[in-house]
Amino acid sequence: MGEISRVPLLSINPEQTTKGLTPRLQQLPMDHLLLVSDNHETVDSSTTAAMLNPREDYETGRDNSVQKVHFADLSVLGDNEILSTQPVAIKPFDVEWLATRDYRTAIKLNEGGHVTFEPIGFLRKEDGQGRNKICTITKFEQGVTSCDNILWGNNERQRPADSSISLTLGIAAQSLIMLHDRGLHHGDFQVKNTAYDITQQPRIIDLTSVKKQNDPYKFGEDLSLYLSSLSRYGKQTPYPTEEQVEDLFLRPYHDQIDNIFPHSKRQTMRKIIACLAININDVMNDHY
Ligand SMILES: Nc1ncnc2c1ncn2[C@@H]1O[C@H](COP(=O)(O)OP(=O)(O)OP(=O)(O)O)[C@@H](O)[C@H]1O
Ligand SMILES: [Mg+2]
Numbered sequence: 001m002g003e004i005s006r007v008p009l010l011s012i013n014p015e016q017t018t019k020g021l022t023p024r025l026q027q028l029p030m031d032h033l034l035l036v037s038d039n040h041e042t043v044d045s046s047t048t049a050a051m052l053n054p055r056e057d058y059e060t061g062r063d064n065s066v067q068k069v070h071f072a073d074l075s076v077l078g079d080n081e082i083l084s085t086q087p088v089a090i091k092p093f094d095v096e097w098l099a100t101r102d103y104r105t106a107i108k109l110n111e112g113g114h115v116t117f118e119p120i121g122f123l124r125k126e127d128g129q130g131r132n133k134i135c136t137i138t139k140f141e142q143g144v145t146s147c148d149n150i151l152w153g154n155n156e157r158q159r160p161a162d163s164s165i166s167l168t169l170g171i172a173a174q175s176l177i178m179l180h181d182r183g184l185h186h187g188d189f190q191v192k193n194t195a196y197d198i199t200q201q202p203r204i205i206d207l208t209s210v211k212k213q214n215d216p217y218k219f220g221e222d223l224s225l226y227l228s229s230l231s232r233y234g235k236q237t238p239y240p241t242e243e244q245v246e247d248l249f250l251r252p253y254h255d256q257i258d259n260i261f262p263h264s265k266r267q268t269m270r271k272i273i274a275c276l277a278i279n280i281n282d283v284m285n286d287h288y
Helices: 021-026 096-112 162-181 216-229 242-255 263-278 280-284
Strands: 005-012 033-036 049-054 070-077 082-093 119-126 132-139 194-196 202-204
Touching: 005 070, 021 096, 033 049, 082 096, 082 119, 096 119, 096 132, 162 194, 162 202, 162 216, 162 242, 216 242, 216 263, 216 280, 242 263, 242 280, 263 280
Parallel strands: 005 033
Antiparallel strands: 005 049, 033 119, 049 070, 070 082, 082 132, 119 132, 194 202
16 A cells, blocks of 8 residues: 555445445455445545545554554545545454444444544455455544553653553543443453543544453453553563552542443452452563
């Protein structure tokens, strides 16, 4: 995805994403873009092509990822001119049902307010190794920062300011409260997958493993994985102290247990938190 590319453009309306989306994506030809447009507002019937202009500069402050997310300017083309341009993020998946789930989770999460990146469509493309990928396209949001940037930033060896540590831990607690309150388990909840917007409100990011859950231990896994990620999985001395983790992460979460969980699960959740609280250092250092 190194150069500007012109791609055929197809569109569907939001109702068509609630059923049969996976087979629709399976049929999407290589290098074709499928945009979800409300009443054909953004894509009218005469538009059949779009242009993707890679923007590597958008990557600054966004950790390189395994399943590499790319950033670009997406322009919708009319007969002779550019009709509109918007910055986007393009996230590749190996299989269509994962892209479908990612899309639907984002739509659901945003129903009560903007808490995750807004998905606008899909793209089929080959990755750098020639593997066939189905990608989701979300609106690029410059103002969202992932917490790895403030915890480790440019200089990994320098201890971050306490204000950065408390922002990081507070965002993590709030994000988990939001997700668990909706009955959702994140599944890959680590520092680099926590983020906040310019008003320092939490953003839920990386929805690849988000699932509906009932099992309190699954919710507990989100908490313990997060603690392990604070030391980069035992590779580094964690910057937050035990007290900071307890006061700014575990306690705020613990205080919401009655609001989040039904009676039957509260006791187990309290036990899980108590167990993590006793073992904060071991869990953080991945010796648990
Ligand atoms: N629409 C967007 N606007 C701004 N930043 C974005 C957008 N989509 C993704 N990002 C950023 O790109 C980074 C990688 O995204 P994400 O975590 O979803 O991908 P990933 O491939 O699963 O990453 P990893 O495997 O490293 O966890 C994150 O820092 C995220 O905030
Ligand atoms: Mg991620």
